[in-house]
Amino acid sequence: MAMASSILIGFHGRIEIHTQSRTLESLERYEFFWATNNYDTRLIIGHEVATVYKGTLEGRTVAIKTPQDLNPTDYVIDFFLNQVTTKLQIDHKNVVKLFGCCIETQIPILVFEFISNGNLFNHLHGNGDVGPRWISWPVRVRIATEISYALSYMHCATAKRIVHWDVRSWNIFLDENYTAKLSNFGFSVSILPGETFIGLEVEGGYGYIDPEYLKTGRVTEKCDVYGFGVVLLELLTGKQRTQVIQTDAKLVNFILSKERESILGAIEGRILEEGSREDIDAFAELAFRCLRGTGEERPTMKEVVQELRRIQNQSGSCSTK
DSSP: OOOOEEEEEOGGGOEEEEESSOEEEEOOTHHHHHHTTTTOGGGEEEESSSEEEEEEETTEEEEEEEOTTOOOOHHHHHHHHHHHHHHTTOOOTTBOOEEEEEOSSSSOEEEEEOOTTOBHHHHHHOBTTBOOOOOOHHHHHHHHHHHHHHHHHHHHSSSSEEEOSOOSGGGEEEOTTOOEEEOOOTTOEEEOTTOOEEOSSOOSOTTOOOHHHHHHOEEOHHHHHHHHHHHHHHHHHSSOOOOOOOOOHHHHHHHHHHHHHHHHHTSOHHHHHHSOHHHHHHHHHHHHHHTOSSGGGSOOHHHHHHHHHHHHHHHTOOOOO
16 A cells, blocks of 8 residues: 655745655754754764764754764665655654654754653663663563554554564663653565565564574564564563574574573562562563564464553553653
8 A cells, every 4th residue: 555645845944744644844954953063972872873863953852863974875775764764654652753854965864752761772781881770570561561562553553564673672762751662663664465575684683583584584573573572581581682593493492492491590580579470470471482483483463462461450560660
């Protein structure tokens, strides 16, 4: 299904890109010099693929993703444009909002809502001189539930199924209330019903890559389910999972069964104090199901939502920190 769009002149003569579900502001290059105080390095808040600045546009604090120091190859341009085309199809409270973009540059400059508490990875594992920050068990369950909402919406509630293809704790952001929001859609894929998408390169973070994709090259919603399973284990243990790259489903499941005991023994002590053993075991079992060797063995994100909601309701996961 094609997505209808139109371009209109909005307030202050600004160009606006309209689709059936979203309106996106088209910004001018000079505005970013003002917004970032001439790209003041003290305002840099991220530097993985792009350089991300904290800035102010029209009185609103935003995150500005710039292509500084990047060569304008087709791959890089597609990476940035893909975030625009995908975000135009999504309107969900647990997905970081894209407010606007500048297409005067070879590589677009992107403007997102600013998320004040940074990403989940740094909370769980620390960042440089700053160590991990404690997140209570109820909030961990809520974070998992909110991201499952976003992924289920992307897989089921849009005209095309949207596969994020890079689900990991680094791409989950937390606002001032620890509400979780999924971000970084540069690798995302939109797939029509009945369509098969074959990836030409291995995309995504090491440790989160679906072993079935490595074997077949097929990108499906179950790639996201696998990455989400790794995030569940991080929330449970506070540790990064070292993935043994295997493509044989039986071997993947065998390794997972061997890991089970050590993973259950690595659950953070405070979690065991804050959560019931029944809820923790159910959370762990869901993670293991998401990590099965084939997509057919894994649950859908809709099924994941249902199980997490059950755990959340049972444990009363409503605190904010």
